[in-house]
Amino acid sequence: MSIRAVGIDLGTTYSAIAHVNKHGVPEILANAEGDRITPSVLLFDGDDIIVGNYAKQAAIAFPNQVVEFIKRHMGPDDFSFEYRGEQYSPEKLSSFILARLKHDAEHRMGHSIEQAVVTVPAYFGDRQRRATIRAGELAGLQVLKLVNEPTAAAFAYGLAHQGQDMKCLVFDLGGGTFDVTIVDIRGNDINVLASTGDHQLGGKDWDDALMRYVAHEFSLKHGVDPLDDLVAYHDLRQKCVSAKLSLSRRPKVNIFYDFQGQILRQSITREIFEDLSIGLLGRCEALTLDVMDDAKVRPQDIDTVLLAGGSTRMPMVRELIRRLFQREPATDINPDECVALGAALTAALESARLTGDRPPIDIRTHDVTSHSLGMVVYRDNKMHNSPIIRRNSRIPCEHTRDNYVTTHDGQSTMDLWLVQGENPDPLNCNVLGHFEFYGIPPRPAGATQLAVTYRYNANGIVEVEAMDLNTGQTLAHRLAQGGVTLEDLASNRVPMHIALVMDCSGSMYGSNIRDARAAALAFVDRTLDRSRHIAVIAFPGGLRAAPTQDRDALHAALSGLSPIGSTPMALGLQQARKALKSNSGAQRVVVILADGHPDDPAATMAESQRIRRTGGRIVAIGVGRQVHQEFLMGLCSRPSDYHHCNQSVELEGTFINLATELSDPS
Numbered sequence: 001m002s003i004r005a006v007g008i009d010l011g012t013t014y015s016a017i018a019h020v021n022k023h024g025v026p027e028i029l030a031n032a033e034g035d036r037i038t039p040s041v042l043l044f045d046g047d048d049i050i051v052g053n054y055a056k057q058a059a060i061a062f063p064n065q066v067v068e069f070i071k072r073h074m075g076p077d078d079f080s081f082e083y084r085g086e087q088y089s090p091e092k093l094s095s096f097i098l099a100r101l102k103h104d105a106e107h108r109m110g111h112s113i114e115q116a117v118v119t120v121p122a123y124f125g126d127r128q129r130r131a132t133i134r135a136g137e138l139a140g141l142q143v144l145k146l147v148n149e150p151t152a153a154a155f156a157y158g159l160a161h162q163g164q165d166m167k168c169l170v171f172d173l174g175g176g177t178f179d180v181t182i183v184d185i186r187g188n189d190i191n192v193l194a195s196t197g198d199h200q201l202g203g204k205d206w207d208d209a210l211m212r213y214v215a216h217e218f219s220l221k222h223g224v225d226p227l228d229d230l231v232a233y234h235d236l237r238q239k240c241v242s243a244k245l246s247l248s249r250r251p252k253v254n255i256f257y258d259f260q261g262q263i264l265r266q267s268i269t270r271e272i273f274e275d276l277s278i279g280l281l282g283r284c285e286a287l288t289l290d291v292m293d294d295a296k297v298r299p300q301d302i303d304t305v306l307l308a309g310g311s312t313r314m315p316m317v318r319e320l321i322r323r324l325f326q327r328e329p330a331t332d333i334n335p336d337e338c339v340a341l342g343a344a345l346t347a348a349l350e351s352a353r354l355t356g357d358r359p360p361i362d363i364r365t366h367d368v369t370s371h372s373l374g375m376v377v378y379r380d381n382k383m384h385n386s387p388i389i390r391r392n393s394r395i396p397c398e399h400t401r402d403n404y405v406t407t408h409d410g411q412s413t414m415d416l417w418l419v420q421g422e423n424p425d426p427l428n429c430n431v432l433g434h435f436e437f438y439g440i441p442p443r444p445a446g447a448t449q450l451a452v453t454y455r456y457n458a459n460g461i462v463e464v465e466a467m468d469l470n471t472g473q474t475l476a477h478r479l480a481q482g483g484v485t486l487e488d489l490a491s492n493r494v495p496m497h498i499a500l501v502m503d504c505s506g507s508m509y510g511s512n513i514r515d516a517r518a519a520a521l522a523f524v525d526r527t528l529d530r531s532r533h534i535a536v537i538a539f540p541g542g543l544r545a546a547p548t549q550d551r552d553a554l555h556a557a558l559s560g561l562s563p564i565g566s567t568p569m570a571l572g573l574q575q576a577r578k579a580l581k582s583n584s585g586a587q588r589v590v591v592i593l594a595d596g597h598p599d600d601p602a603a604t605m606a607e608s609q610r611i612r613r614t615g616g617r618i619v620a621i622g623v624g625r626q627v628h629q630e631f632l633m634g635l636c637s638r639p640s641d642y643h644h645c646n647q648s649v650e651l652e653g654t655f656i657n658l659a660t661e662l663s664d665p666s
Contacts, residue, residue: 044067284317386450411613516593
């Protein structure tokens, strides 16, 4: 049997690649230097991009050309590495590491590798998982599956102890991330019960604690901080990492460090190191207690504690395990390699599933999601995180809600903001995106009922789809453009472009036009701010001021209005629609100030419907003693958008269409 799919542990500090051999046994594939793990470090050297030990050693000599700890930046768009004027994203940088592993493995195995299972921290969210798949694709790999690192470790352990039933706690402390997972192994089934973690907690933080201490001692002695110099920073890091590793084997080390001709000889005991990092260990302990609470197990219910990740070699970690569980951790699988071995087993199963071959092993894994999936709803004038799929639900999983309705006449789109996290305040969660579903046939408000299905697939990646229950059609969707954030919504900073459409017909002579001008001027003064632009359109008269934030220009345009003839309101609305059309990404609002007696009521109503169908909102302000209120209300997006001229009109910044629930699911 020949299985060409491999398993890859893409780590923060070290990475490894493994395969299942012809005997059905997983084994690590050493790199070109013969090492079983490869530093996840890149050196940009002219036209060459070097991965591994040489890159790690070159950090002192070429600090501006070396990049490391890339995994901590996966997902968000706030990091890139620049070299020779070119920007490299975290997924592109990660692809170079994957490509190096792939190349060395192909050389060792004697054939090409096109498919892989790649591991990720269990606590990785949707964005980090998507970025990992993208990195694999950039490296020329078809990523068959993402598997959580603790699950992969448990898989390797379960194979080594096949036939034994046990509850296993996987304590996975790597170079940059920490996961803790409880797994129930029963026969050939490996069931994840609960998982939690912190993808910004790992061995690097222990290194940083020691670096800060040594740098402080150097500064006290010599009056200069070596952390301010990039070359000195990398030199100190290498010495502190070496000291940390030595402290796992002996109780005391000496660090010799020189900078700018000044020398420091610093003695570091294991006790000092553990005192410096006691807070980091406390975070690990708190998360371990949390996952046991989630899984509803006690320490005495755990049969074995499996260590994964090189940072678990620190004596303080093993002492924590002894104190919490009154037992020694399992040491029969190399913590640096168990994740890659489990990934290789998963790769063999996935490859066999795709080809229809008999799988080389008979073990099944069942994982869970480490984050709740929720949507943002707007109730009681406040945004809430409404949970849909709870944390630690078995994946793949999905949930459908069919209690959504459109909120205004002619609505053709529905927006959903999805978040991952447990906090009821969505601002304290990870925002996955603002999804816009479109193609809803225009109907009266509330007449369209929508069913939305939320899904975690087998990779722990979020999928969402919506169906118009009136027609049974699945709606197309896209990520909404424009850069509006939840913070904008919460703080009333949503970009908004407003057209003031003013009635300048003969019926507005006298006090009517004066009242309309006064109301419009007051509206401008209350509404105009850094996120809002206002245009002025007269009917008849046309565009008097393009969308602007110039208060003086708006005042001048409004003050110059006077009644001059007929009432082409439909033309005024058409001109407003065109004036706001180019302002993509901003909410579009048309505010009509009129008495409601247009020349062509049917054309006016049709134009208002076109504005609403394309996502605009219409507000009407009745002016004069002979106001046709019923007609003006019919133009509005919703009944509450009609006002009298003597009323204060405030436009909320939060009327981007947050989906409204018919009932509170909680």
